[in-house]
Amino acid sequence: MTTTAQQPTPRVAIIGGGPAGLMAAEVLAQGGVQVALYDAMPSVGRKFLLAGVGGMNITHAEAKPAFISRYGQRQVEVAELLQDFDADALRTWINGLGIDTFVGTSGRVFPTDMKAAPLLRAWLKRLRELGVQIHTRHRWLGWDAQGALRISSPTGELEVSADATLLALGGGSWARLGSDGAWVPLLQARGVQIAPLQASNCGFDVSAWSPFLRDKFAGAPLKNVSLCLAGAAPRLGEFVLTAGGIEGSLVYALSAAIRETINQHDSAIVHLDLLPQTPLTKLQSALSKPRGTHSMAKHLHRQAGLDGAKAALLRERASAECFNDPLQLAKVIKALPITLILPRPLDEAISSAGGVPFEQLDAHLMLKPLPGTFCAGEMLDWEAPTGGYLLTACFASGRRAAQGMLKWLQRHAE
16 A cells, blocks of 8 residues: 655745735735745835725725726736725725725715724734734845845844745835835846836825915915826816925826826916806806905905915916906816826825836736745836825735636645
8 A cells, every 4th residue: 555645734935914915925824825924114004004094995896897997907917906896805805804884975985993903913913823824024035046034123133934925015005114215226127117106196296386375385285276198188176285285185096097197298388277166157257247346365255265275276277367357267266277297205294106007917916027026016117196095905915816826836836
């Protein structure tokens, strides 16, 4: 009678302890794989926790076609990732951790306590129970000549051999939380093409504000306005004036289109509607009323409700002649041009565009030039606005990569 030697348990290494890496660790451990996760920071999930400050927006409840459209030029590829793990599946998974969720008035989905920390604690408890080994303050340095992973640790450099590796290193924004883009030259040196990292969900600079606007209104919000690029539909929302330009949720929603326009033309003109709820003809009629002895500032306040930062920005960008022509002034209020010249630095951005193109990966997110090495999360070349879309795709990509790793390990064990 002969016996078959038992195959050793496969060992995988995950580099990066954000949502994608942690999700992959769970799937792999549940698949019977020995998982070691390495993160350069003192603790995992640091960007995840900071994103939850003020309310952990985990995903979005809008219909799937609209949801998918948020991924812009990469919506086809991201839609494929979301087939197995979409927004509804994510909410079910969170509920499995003992965390309830609710849909806010904007369609955004939050944990009931609005916090990220309880979710992360419950998740890490599950991973520990599954046997996942988490090593913090361990920075990946690339590969040695034999193909082992080089890991810098508090006790010195380690050489780690793994049957498969997942890179989930984040993009290039918020370097202080670990997403520093240091992985780019390491992959390029191994023949992997990388799309340049660029700021996404970011603010933009103007050529210069006047000293008055900069000193008096930097930090002032503009609420209930709409913004658009030429040829695109306007979006309602709010944003903030900064010392050098504009930022905030409404700007972030348009940041990809604004950035690409600047890349192509060195600047981008956005048109701001200061009173989107007021029809042009109604505004023209109101501003055409005699103002008598009232100043123009008082007239704008009385007839249009414009004052504060809105009125100051109108003065900043409208010509002096407009204020002598109520019909023209109304048109400018409804489409005030602002020329943007530069995105804010990458490290100030909420997220980044660019990274590992999907063309460098197979359907399971394995790098074609590096068999056995997979990628997931924000280091892939996709982007999305805030609103839960970023996190949802990170979770989904981590699951897809982990499932691919399990198939890879199975094939190579046969």
